[in-house]
Amino acid sequence: MKLLPRILYFSMLLLGIAAMAGIGYYSAQYLHNDDNRITRLPHADSHLEQLGEGHHRKKLWVCPMHPQILQDHPGICPICGMDLVEAKGAHEHGGAGVQVDAASLQRMGVRLASAEQRTLSREVQTYGTVAIDESSILNISPKIEGWIRKLHVNAVGQQVRAGQVLYEIYSPEMVQRQREYIELLQRRDQLLQSLTELSGQNAQAVVSLARERLRSREKFVYADVSDSILNEIEKTRRTVDIVPVRAPKSGFVTQIGVREGSYVTPLVNLLSMADTSRVWIDIELYPDQLAWVKEGDEVSVKLPHSDQPQIRGRLQFINPTVDSATRTVRARLVVNNVHLLLRPGAFVDVIIATQPHKTLAIPRSAVMHTGNGNKVMLSRGDGHFIPVSVETGIESGDFIEITDGLQEGAQVAVNGQFLLDAAASLSDSAQRMQGDH
Known part of the structure; x- marks a missing residue:
């Protein structure tokens, strides 16, 4: 007979805990306003909806030629009639990017550059030896x-x-x-x-x-x-x-x-x-470089530890045999040496521009290399910037190839992009906190 009172006691205790949890949940969903009326918090339903949707990332579409045109669904640009493309890498919740006034942009030293079609080449870097012609x-x-x-x-x-x-x-x-x-x-x-x-x-x-x-x-x-x-x-x-x-x-x-x-x-x-007014430069090519190099490729030669300008020429000869000692193939470049800057026997740095092709390119300094991939800060006009993920290709000189993520004519930040990205991240975090609380 003593067992029945104990069962009743624990049952009443569980009912009390459940009642307190229900009251807490109800209080979290409603607030009293100044008129002592109870008002439903708007973020509660949105939070439940996000949970129901599995926290799907919100996608944005932007016009390649007019980045100020931005919407959350595919469509056509009302200015130029181009199809909108997905803006990869934009932050969610619609608060993509950051707005910066003109004075702050000037203090940050932000400069813009357009994505343009340029002729880029894969650069093969090696060394050469100056020899007598x-x-x-x-x-x-x-x-x-x-x-x-x-x-x-x-x-x-x-x-x-x-x-x-x-x-x-x-x-x-x-x-x-x-x-x-x-x-x-x-x-x-x-x-x-x-x-x-x-x-x-x-x-x-x-x-x-x-x-x-x-x-x-x-x-x-x-x-x-x-x-x-x-x-x-x-x-x-x-x-x-x-x-x-x-x-x-x-x-x-x-x-x-x-x-x-x-x-x-x-x-x-x-x-x-x-006569050293014209000299040979014997270039050493390694097996993994042979697939890219061919006769007629443009070559840039620079003296190490020297302020002299680069000497340019074209590859004239590639030896068909492999050196048994170094396992390299020797190629030859003939350059003019009227000012006798190149001395026979000296080592020089050689860059061979192979397989030139026309592609979309931006300045290398505009690309931010992060652990989550490469990003650029895309300008939408009026000081508004959004981070966009891009796929990069070869690098040539001061430019880098863009294979995906940008369209021709898009403007990106060349200087100060890391500050803009940090500001955009802070702005996005603030919007997340405001949406959650």
Whole structure:
């Protein structure tokens, strides 16, 4: 009999708790106004509706050309007639973005840029080595036998100007040729002195001597005897025993094969010269870069740790073989080096612009890289900005490709976008708190 009172006691206790919970829920749904009338709170039903809808994210549609046109359902822009597109990344509850006055925008340094069609290329970054253009290398050998009496080039790397004396040679063969040439000139002078008594046969002899003189001069020129030496011989009628040989073009010495006093023949390479006004840049390409690079691609070359402007050119040659030691493929670029800024053997930074194509692009500084993806602050006009998620592609220079999320002509914030995004987040949080309370 003692069990029945206990059961009745616990039953009454449970009923009391249920009654208190009902009163609390009723009080949460209603408030007394100034006239002592009970008013239903509007957020209660909306909260229940959100629970019933499973907290679905509210979608917004915006005009690509007129971002001030924004609505919560698909449609057509009343200004330009374009179809509205979904504004990805906009905050929910309709309170998307933030409104900032013109003075604050100026203090924040906010600048706008339009999404435009640009030609972008995938940039392949590698390094290169400056090398001598092998087509400019000149080997200098004597045309006759003799002894090097004086060598005016003493070190590898010495700069040589066109017309500068390289060496002086004494050749008995050259002296004998000069004597024969002097005799030829003397016979011609004798014939010209008897000009009044010329017969047909004498006239033919003069013509023959003139031809022989021209052939002799050509032989001297071939033997690196300058016109000034020949003119001196014709004027003085004396031989020049030691003949100076001059450089045919400018460059720097890459190799010296003889010294003063050496006996040389036409088979001896006295020295080698190279012209560095045009150089090669040997580029190293790795296996994962070969699929993008092809001959004719535009290349930018920059000296590391230098303020010199970039040197541009086009890829002219790709080696078909792979280096067995480095497992790389060597490509070649030919560039002008008139100011001698590029020294053979130096390393340079190389950027190859591959597969150029036209695409929608914005400045790289406009994109905010977050843990939830990439975003930009889209301007709707009158200082109103909304965060929009975008899909990005390749980067080229100061621009980045936009594959999804923006339309051509849309304006985005380039500077101060992080401040705008933070303000939009605070505004959205405040709207959430106001809606919940």
